[in-house]
Amino acid sequence: MKHLIDIKDLTVEEIDELIKVAKDIMQFPDNYTEKCKHKKLATLFFEPSTRTRLSFETAMLDLGGNVIGFSEASSSSASKGESVSDTIRIVGGYADIIAMRHPKEGAPLVASLKSTVPIINAGDGGHNHPTQTLTDLLTISCEKNRLDNLTIGLCGDLKFGRTVHSLITAMVRYKNIKFVLISPDELKIPEYIKENILEKNNIEYIETNSLEEHIGELDILYMTRVQKERFFNEEDYVRLKDYYILDKNKLEKAREDLSILHPLPRVNEISTEVDDDPRACYFKQARNGKFIRMALILKLLNIGGNK
Amino acid sequence: MNIDSIRNGIVIDHIQARKGIEIYNALNLGELDCSVAIITNAKSKKMGRKDIIKIDKKIDLDLDILGYLDSNITINIIQENERVEKYHVELPKEIVNIVKCKNPRCITSVENELPQVFVLTDKEKKAYRCKYCETLKEE
Numbered sequence: 001m002k003h004l005i006d007i008k009d010l011t012v013e014e015i016d017e018l019i020k021v022a023k024d025i026m027q028f029p030d031n032y033t034e035k036c037k038h039k040k041l042a043t044l045f046f047e048p049s050t051r052t053r054l055s056f057e058t059a060m061l062d063l064g065g066n067v068i069g070f071s072e073a074s075s076s077s078a079s080k081g082e083s084v085s086d087t088i089r090i091v092g093g094y095a096d097i098i099a100m101r102h103p104k105e106g107a108p109l110v111a112s113l114k115s116t117v118p119i120i121n122a123g124d125g126g127h128n129h130p131t132q133t134l135t136d137l138l139t140i141s142c143e144k145n146r147l148d149n150l151t152i153g154l155c156g157d158l159k160f161g162r163t164v165h166s167l168i169t170a171m172v173r174y175k176n177i178k179f180v181l182i183s184p185d186e187l188k189i190p191e192y193i194k195e196n197i198l199e200k201n202n203i204e205y206i207e208t209n210s211l212e213e214h215i216g217e218l219d220i221l222y223m224t225r226v227q228k229e230r231f232f233n234e235e236d237y238v239r240l241k242d243y244y245i246l247d248k249n250k251l252e253k254a255r256e257d258l259s260i261l262h263p264l265p266r267v268n269e270i271s272t273e274v275d276d277d278p279r280a281c282y283f284k285q286a287r288n289g290k291f292i293r294m295a296l297i298l299k300l301l302n303i304g305g306n307k
Numbered sequence: 308m309n310i311d312s313i314r315n316g317i318v319i320d321h322i323q324a325r326k327g328i329e330i331y332n333a334l335n336l337g338e339l340d341c342s343v344a345i346i347t348n349a350k351s352k353k354m355g356r357k358d359i360i361k362i363d364k365k366i367d368l369d370l371d372i373l374g375y376l377d378s379n380i381t382i383n384i385i386q387e388n389e390r391v392e393k394y395h396v397e398l399p400k401e402i403v404n405i406v407k408c409k410n411p412r413c414i415t416s417v418e419n420e421l422p423q424v425f426v427l428t429d430k431e432k433k434a435y436r437c438k439y440c441e442t443l444k445e446e
Contacts (some may be wrong), residue, residue: 104413
């Protein structure tokens with residue numbers, strides 16, 4: 001039985017296959033409406049995340065399956081002090097597959113060690129969120145028709161942004177990837193990501209404060225939000241939150257075939273005037289999340305796609 | 308200084324000087340019903356100074372703890388006054404319940420019955436990371 005706890009649990013071949021199935025679902029959704037008939041997905045959200053939960057639930061419903069679960073810890077037995085392992089053993093008796101979000105890092109791994117059904121990590125604190133990374137990869141593949149030979153700009157909070165760390169981890173496995181790491185000094189990419197991932201894999205990268213200076217080189221611009229909850233000091237947050245704002249003016253220097261991604265939700269970092277620009281892909285990206293989750297559910301339940 | 312040689316037992320040699328007591332405690336050698344000698348700060352050609360532990364009985368050693376605390380030590384098995392086996396310990400790939408994760412966001416911070424597992428991620432740097440949250444073990 002396979003789980004998805006960390007994006008590294010999947011080989012490049014498995015990711016390629018998931019992307020292929022997701023694209024087939026996009027093109028021929030009617031072929032998939034009964035694939036998961038009589039199957040149940042449990043969404044165990046020990047912390048609220050409406051967007052991710054709805055994406056998982058819609059994915060299962062579009063496959064003809066059913067959904068059970070809870071959307072916050074207060075409505076689960078966790079509020080009575082039940083351990084993750086016990087909850088998983090109980091729910092595994094009801095559901096065929098479980099998507100789990102938990103504020104504590106490593107909770108989905110603990111669940112997978114005891115579970116009798118596949119576990120999908122739907123986000124564990126600031127640690128992993130592999131289905132977001134799959135969503136990003138599907139979006140890049142849809143927009144560029146490739147996952148290699150790309151210059152990717154990552155902009156904003158590169159220190160605490162787990163989506164950025166996971167995306168780097170996933171992308172370094174493809175050929176000829178270059179990164180432009182754009183952040184204020186306080187939110188630079190952690191040393192261990194540079195040493196253990198970028199340098200270990202001989203990946204070309206530059207670090208810079210300036211989005212304007214490098215925007216013209218990029219195939220992909222991945223914007224991130226500066227997250228208030230990561231700061232102990234309100235003053236630092238206020239100073240850094242509007243450090244980068246992507247607007248029409250900055251986009252003038254960008255290439256015509258740039259793709260702008262953002263894991264959402266955004267605050268101020270992308271001006272709403274950019275939304276109608278054909279290079280803005282972030283709403284498509286959010287929609288793609290459902291298709292890749294459908295492909296993932298099929299894979300983990302060993303239900304073949306059509307291709 | 309003379310310490311009686313042992314007839315049947317174990318000599319843990321080439322322990323980093325002053326680290327013998329830590330290893331004695333980590334292996335719970337104080338609970339054994341046989342003689343145990345700790346020699347600290349002994350002269351060593353190879354190391355300058357070293358510690359040695361002699362155990363007057365053959366026991367099962369926890370090689371993971373030994374490897375984690377000092378991967379340069381040598382284990383000698385003594386039988387009828389002869390050394391019959393000599394081997395080195397290695398850095399263990401995984402250590403269980405030896406160190407505790409200090410990340411307050413780690414699942415182990417709220418579920419106390421979980422084993423504390425750290426995984427070797429960089430042999431050269433002797434870096435261990437928490438199996439659950441991947442936080443680097445602090446020195």
